[in-house]
Amino acid sequence: METITTDGVRHVANLARLEFNDEETEHFTEQLARILEYIGKLNELETDDVPPTSHIHPHQVFIMGAQEGAAHVAKPDIVKPSYPREEILVNAPEAEEGYFGVPRVVDRDS
């Protein structure tokens, strides 16, 4: 298994929508490298013929085609009322006219 570099940490931080200053980047690189080194222990295991486990109840698996013999759990497709819009928007940092508010993403003129 490969280790992680400061560039790798910057790349992963961007994927995860996090940002770190240089000091934090160094700190995380060092710690993640150490944790990944420990995790490298898994390479001792011969797993070519071992199927992956994503879920412990084989009779009830929810990822399409994940395991053989899996029965998919479905419920009747009936429309039911959800929570009232105003109750959900109470927790929003910004709400306007029944919608969540976010910083502008398109120019007014374009």
Added chain:
Amino acid sequence: MLYELTAHTLHEKLKNREITAVALVESVYARIAEVESHVKGYLTLTKDIALEQASHADAGFQKGDEMPPLAGIPIAIKDVICTKGVQTTCGSKILENFVPPYNATVMTKLYEQGVVMVGKTNMDEFAMGSSTENSAYQITHNPWNLDTIPGGSSGGSAAVVSADTAVCSLGSDTGGSIRQPAALCGVVGMKPTYGRVSRYGLVAFASSLDQIGPFTKDVTDCALLLNAICGSDAMDATSVDVPVPDFTQSLINDVQGLKIGVPKEYFTPALDTEIADSVQSATAVLENLGATVEEISLPHTEYAIATYYIIAPAEASANLARYDGVRYGYRNENPEDLIGMYKKTRSEGFGEEVKRRIMLGTFALSAGYQDAYYKKAQKARTLIKSDFDAAFEKVDVIATPTSPTPAFKIGERTADPLQMYLSDVMTTPASHAGLPGISVPCGFVQNGLPVGLQLLGAPFAEDKVLRVAYTFEQNTEHHRQKPKIQTNGAV
């Protein structure tokens, strides 16, 4: 004092009208006034709600109605479980102002029983940690020694039961977050089989591992709480539709004919010798009572932590993507644009351990690394689960220590994340296999800190686990010990 008693003892007193539920709430709150400033187990206290619920229960008892066993019983709830109208922070700054518009299914079930909610308990942020030191709000102190941690991530829920500031509580267990703090605080804590309890309204950490379970003062109360919270739920497709037995029927003081396996891999040099002795004495007690105790092997035990710290962070990195400052919680006020708002909100709102795990999980799922890390861990998970499947062909219950060490000093492991992760070495294997597991008090080390015995069963075999735990408890006195909280000392 009323606050010291178990739920089943209190139920008799309530039923016989020796006491009222309101008086019980007052007793618990008097205890809170006495010790909570030292223990700091609660993030939110809900006395007004508690008194209203208690009055309601009293009205039922006064009318002579047939009341459920938990009616009027004061319970504390880990702050990761959604409580309608009551702030639910997950121990995180990013959910500082979050007030759920709905109840978790477990809360709906408990309210139907007529329980009384004392408050919401402290935890490691988003249940990530083994000491409750990762809370964004406060450090919880172990009632047995205020300089030590209560374990985690459900450290608040364990500490309040130990300190008698709640009769019982709910926590959540992903890699040991109920069992480990139960052991360190000297109380009973149980993670039911994955799928036994609905996760609807449990704020998600690692969805293939998370499970809600009880902290109690004895095994009887544990069975009563399981009866209240178990069962499949249309709101959680991972809850399993299997019959839920009456768990009080498993409270049988007899282990004759039961086979108990003790896995040799758990007795490593890293295991505290006093804990090893204590657990060996415990299995000897069970053997004397007629159980067959035999050594077994779970050869992939040593890979459980490495596997866990890929799978749990990978699932967490996906689950925690929802905290973007749009729909709820904290938002950075001065973003330059939308992506900048996401990044600043998340970087300011999450604590260091949460960021570390999001990074680890995002890395393990990123292009080029997914097979080497995530898929490899899922295969290792199969091997760990297969070990247990083979073992349960031969034995009914597996007995191990719950934690490799007693409660450690506050601050001792915070600088070294890997050292902290190894705190879960005895609990993560069963989590990978989704097994039911209980920790019951089984002794004390020389400095007076409690030791826990972990008992594991095959999936949905909570009945056997409870039977062994109950028999052990009925024939020992460890669970009757109470901490003497040093209320005079400096905190």
